[in-house]
Amino acid sequence: MSRRAHIAMVGIPAVSHVLPSLEVVRELVARGHRVTYANDPAVAELVGDTGATLVPYRSTLPVADDAWPEDPIEAMGVFLDDNIQVLPQLRRVYEADPADLYMYDIGSYAARALAEAQGRPAVQLSPTYVAWEGYDEEVGAQLWQLPGAAEYRAKFAKWLAECGAVTTDVDAFPGRPARALALVPEAMQPNAERVDRDVVTFVGPCFGERNDQGRWEKPPGAEKVLLISLGTSYTRQPEFYRQCLKAFGGLPGWHVVLQVGKQTDIGELGEIPGNFEIHRWVPQLAILRQATAFVTHAGMGGSSEGLYTGLPMIAVPQAVDQFANADRLVELGVARRFDTADATAAALRKALLELTGDPDVAQRSRRSRAAAMTEGGTPRAADLIEAMLP
Numbered sequence: 199m200s201r202r203a204h205i206a207m208v209g210i211p212a213v214s215h216v217l218p219s220l221e222v223v224r225e226l227v228a229r230g231h232r233v234t235y236a237n238d239p240a241v242a243e244l245v246g247d248t249g250a251t252l253v254p255y256r257s258t259l260p261v262a263d264d265a266w267p268e269d270p271i272e273a274m275g276v277f278l279d280d281n282i283q284v285l286p287q288l289r290r291v292y293e294a295d296p297a298d299l300y301m302y303d304i305g306s307y308a309a310r311a312l313a314e315a316q317g318r319p320a321v322q323l324s325p326t327y328v329a330w331e332g333y334d335e336e337v338g339a340q341l342w343q344l345p346g347a348a349e350y351r352a353k354f355a356k357w358l359a360e361c362g363a364v365t366t367d368v369d370a371f372p373g374r375p376a377r378a379l380a381l382v383p384e385a386m387q388p389n390a391e392r393v394d395r396d397v398v399t400f401v402g403p404c405f406g407e408r409n410d411q412g413r414w415e416k417p418p419g420a421e422k423v424l425l426i427s428l429g430t431s432y433t434r435q436p437e438f439y440r441q442c443l444k445a446f447g448g449l450p451g452w453h454v455v456l457q458v459g460k461q462t463d464i465g466e467l468g469e470i471p472g473n474f475e476i477h478r479w480v481p482q483l484a485i486l487r488q489a490t491a492f493v494t495h496a497g498m499g500g501s502s503e504g505l506y507t508g509l510p511m512i513a514v515p516q517a518v519d520q521f522a523n524a525d526r527l528v529e530l531g532v533a534r535r536f537d538t539a540d541a542t543a544a545a546l547r548k549a550l551l552e553l554t555g556d557p558d559v560a561q562r563s564r565r566s567r568a569a570a571m572t573e574g575g576t577p578r579a580a581d582l583i584e585a586m587l588p
Contacts, residue, residue, distance in 0.1 A: 201587075202230050203232070203298040204232045204233075204234070204295070204296075205226055205231050205232070205233050205234075205297060205298060205300075205301065205583070205587075206233070206236060206253075206292065206300050206301065206309075207223055207233065207234070207250065207300075207302070208235075208236040208237070208301070208302040208303065208306040209235065209236070209237045209241070209302070209306060210238075210257065210259060210261075210280075210303050211238035211240045211241045212259070212261050212430075212431075213241070213244070214325065214429060214431070214499050215304075216244050216245070217244070217325075217499060218323065218325040218381040218403070218404060219303070219325070219381070219404075220245070221404040221575075222381070222404050222576055222579045222580060222583070223235060223248045223249075224250075225576050225577065225579075225580040226580055227248060227250060228249070229580060229584070232251075233249070233250040233251070234250060234297070235248070235251070236252075236253040236254075236255055236288060236291070236309075237252065237253075237254070237255070237257075238254070238259075238261075239252070240257075253288075255288065256283075256287065257284065258279065258280045259277070259280050259305075264431050266517075269344075269346070271341070271345070271347050275346075275350055277305050278350070278353065278354055278357070281305075281307040281308040281357075282308075284308045285308035285311055288308055288309065288312050293316075296316050296318060297313075297318060298318065298588055299318060299319045299320070299586055299587055299588075300312065300313040300318055300319070300320040301320070301321050302320060302321075302322055302323065303322075303323060303325070304322060304324050304325065304326065304372075310322075310363065310365070310371065310375065311358070311363040312362075314362070314364040314365060315362030315363065319586050319587070319588065320375070320376065320377070321375070321379060321586060322375035322377070322378040322379070323379055323381055323579075324379065324380045324382070325381055326498040326519055327382060327388060327519070328378055328387065329374060329393075330387075330388065330389040331389075331392040331393070331394065332389075333389075334369055338369060338373075354368045354371075358371060374397075375397065377586065378397055378398045379398075379583075380398055380400045380401065381401060381403060381404050381579070382402070382501075382502050383506070383569065383570040384400040384573065385526075385530060385569060385570070386498065386501055386505070386523065387400065388522065401573055401574050401575060401576075401578045402570050402571070402572075402575050403502040403503065403505075403506050403570060403575060404575050404576040404579055405503075405506065405575065405576070412480075412481040412484070413481065413484055414480065414484045414485045414488070416453065420451075420453035421451035421452070422451050422452050422453070422490040422491075423453050423454075423455065423485065423488055424446060424452055424489065424490060424491050424493065424550065425457075425489050425491075425492050425493070426439075426454065426455070426456045426493040427456075427457040427480065427482060427492075427493070427495070428457075428459065428494075428495040428516060429495045429516075430459065431516075432495070432516035433457075433458060433459025433461055433462060434459065434462050435462070435516075435538065436467060438541055439458055439462065440468060441541055441546060442454075442493065442543075443456075443467060443468070443470065443471060444543035445542075445543035445544070445546040445547040446471075446473075446550070447471030447473065447474065448471055448473060449473065449547070452490075453473055453475075454474045454475070455474075455475050455477070455480060455485055456474055456475070456476045457476075457478070457480045457482070458476060458477070458478060459479075460479075482503065483503055483507075486507040486509060487507055489507070489509055490554060491509055491510050491511070491512070491553060492504045492507075492509045492511045492512070493512045493514065493546070494511055494512070494513055495513075495516045495520050496511075496513040496520040496521075496523040496524035496527060496533075497523070498519065498523060501523045504533075505527075505532070505566045505567065505570050506567060507567065508563045508567030509532075509563060510533065510554055510559050510560070510563055511527055511532060511534075512533065512534050512535075512549050512550065512553070513527050513528070513533045513534070513535045513536070514536050514537075514538055514541050515535070515537075516538065530566060532559060532562050534549040536549070
């Protein structure tokens with residue numbers, strides 16, 4: 199680019215939604231653009247290392263305590279309410295200093311509304327799979343039959359009519375962007391053949407070195423490494439962790455890293471085997487690059503990282519899209535799936551040994567890694583974003 203542009207990224211303060219965009223932001227800064235990143239100060243540390251300028255706004259999303267409603271319509275209402283109160287905060291900054299282009303997370307409806315009101319180009323950066331042709335009929339129609347759906351849709355429609363957005367269709371606005379980059383392996387996309395490629399480009403995982411998140415080195419003498427992580431939400435699962443200790447404790451040749459999150463009292467887990475190290479948070483990708491296998495909740499971030507590093511996985515989904523992701527990993531032939539109640543020590547141990555001892559699983563994992571790496575990642579994403587600049 200011969201011109202230095204102002205590019206804005208608008209995200210939500212959920213770590214699993216922030217991490218996928220960081221390398222794209224970092225790359226755009228390195229190319230000479232001025233990048234602002236609007237988000238709650240809770241994620242300021244993550245954003246700051248990219249070179250982007252944080253534009254702080256106050257979010258009402260229940261990220262800190264993971265108090266997400268179980269009812270799907272109520273959960274969607276939480277996002278809508280947050281965006282309604284975020285939009286005026288964004289306007290206070292970006293009406294005086296409009297971006298040449300807006301990038302936004304799938305949960306940042308306010309960013310699309312702002313861009314449309316200003317007549318500026320916008321691109322959604324999706325950290326998960328995207329809608330396909332027929333999605334509304336196959337998935338949305340069932341959702342809209344649930345109690346409270348009519349009221350939710352009416353509230354959304356009223357906001358769209360009043361906020362200056364050009365797109366006022368309640369179905370199209372949140373789920374059908376004008377342009378989107380999917381920051382996930384295409385292999386994880388359901389019905390990929392029915393995705394509109396004029397709108398969506400799969401660029402694959404956008405990973406960098408992530409040195410800012412810390413380093414990890416395999417201990418001397420460790421032949422194989424297993425990482426166990428249920429991500430950053432829904433991590434209070436002490437009984438599951440106890441089953442893991444029992445399953446893999448003392449397993450010859452294996453060193454195990456267990457991340458338990460911030461909501462689990464490590465003292466609840468009992469005696470810790472000598473081949474385990476336990477942390478509340480770990481530099482996940484740094485460990486996976488040295489690992490032999492991965493026990494994951496099958497969030498899209500973890501699933502993408504597992505495919506990108508070519509690891510066999512044991513998927514233990516906890517919520518939302520993780521169940522579908524786990525099933526997809528099984529379809530790809532690189533994982534076994536267990537519901538949490540079925541993830542006993544015996545079942546986990548058997549699955550690990552069978553997965554890591556199967557040459558066909560190893561070959562499929564290598565193919566998945568190669569496919570993910572050829573999608574272009576960060577440089578391709580940045581090229582496509584620059585091509586959208588006025």
